[in-house]
Amino acid sequence: MTWFFTEDADAFRAAAADLLAAEAARNTAVLTLMDRADRLGWWAEPDGRVTGVVAVFPPREPSFGAVTVEAARALVLPEGEPPTAVRGETAAVEAFAEATGRPWTVTVRMRLFRLGELTPPQPAPAGRARVAVEADIPFTAVWAREFARDIGEDVTGKDFTGHVTERVTDGRLVLWETPDGRPVSMASVSRTIEDQARVHLVYTPPAERGRGYAAGATEAVSRAALDSGATQVLLFTDLANPTSNALYQRLGYRPVTDHLTVEFRGEPAPVSG
Template identity: 40%
Template sequence: MASTPCPGWQLISDLDEFHSRAAAFLHSAPALHTALLSVTDVLRTRGLHVYGEEDPLFGIRIGDDGARGPREATVTGAFLWTPPHFLALSPLSDAAADELAGVLADAGLQPGGVGAESTTAADFAAAWQRRTDATAAVSYPQRLYRLGTLTPPEPAPAGGARVATDADRALLVRWHGEFHEALGEKGAMGAGEWADARIAYGGVTLWEAPDGTPVAMAGNTRRVAGQVRIAPVYTPVRLRGRGYAGAVTAEVSRAALAAGADEVLLFTDVGNPTSNELYQRLGFRPVRDFTQYSFTR
């Protein structure tokens, strides 16, 4: 389906069209657009239905950004939706968020929630409630961090890091499941598909004990627009408190910088002081808070 004209917003079903029209805008602020950039990259490399059976939907906003006046033919906002997952939005003015809620509601679409920079997410959630019979509730407050000067833990725990391979697939599948079970949510894609996708480009690093037993993992997205995002970081419960998470995160960060990344990013749960303190000790600094809202009817 070609793009559908809307006042301000254009809905797009073709991934290549979205990528060509939104790329410059998304690349203009890679950190704030990290989720849209990484999801678009996965869709382009793994296929349109990697996140679910339904076709994804994309959108761009052209012109007036609600703050700096008319900007004809300039992209000033973007979103993507991979049902059954939440909408992912770029930062938007309150007017642009309200307008998008109206466009989607008028089209009869029913996303289960939204995730975005916190002000944008709150504006969209409020607009969605006004325009539909849905109730919005915060489901996951997050904080985006950017690496400043990497400060590896000293002393490092015994052992060392290595990139996961096909031989580690069963372990990655199991740890992926345990990680999301601890969060109380399903992963964005199936555990097997996730493991295959990450192994294909060396996207998971394991920390091994001296005897070769894996004790923690840290994943990373592919480099897009100069940025790499670390996710997930996981240590089995029985092995926590020994410095493995910090060591493997530091190694993934070091490797990303050595490979040419301009920015190394990660999200944390705002309500988890342990992880927030750990990443700040490693040299990560807060960028912006993000929030996910779930919608119920």
């Protein structure tokens, strides 16, 4: 049993194809972000079956997909690089973090949801949904930066224009606008891979919150994902935000599994004796 690594996304997909297809929901982060990873890894059992996958993002941050606790505990980054953080399902992250022997701190607790029957918000918010266009990029880039800051990311010096442009170009960013045409909320969806797509970047400026606009944008982008052929529509919520967790469940999303993000601080504790 061992980890194998590659920088070639096609080679990774070929090696881990069965697990990626069988556990598309649990592998959503790896599937939707693997083209941006520094390295991709898979854990092979003695009989050749792949029972775990991981994507390593800069700066040395492994993100687990479906993986056994044993595989998570055994992960060592190529060239022995010490991780700066790790994210994934709770049991796997805790096993990996404890195996490093380094101090670590939980920074985010997330819950993965999967859409059951899409239920429009009641009452419906005023206004309508529309697909974002090129002219919307400047302000949606600002919104994306504020979204990242709100979920705890360090946005110092970061420009989110490219991040938003890709989604606008693909038609994957939806805005909710008031009856007079003023944009007040946004939501995006990933490309559909292995029949799954993930809703993300749901953001409403503080002055516009409490009017149901995020529900309208999320329902619209979820429906668009279904219409594009996704059989599983997923999203992550921060467990520290009961408002968003309740919102998504009213729209028909149901819990799948809990996730952790932890950061490492310092070196392994010295072994006594």
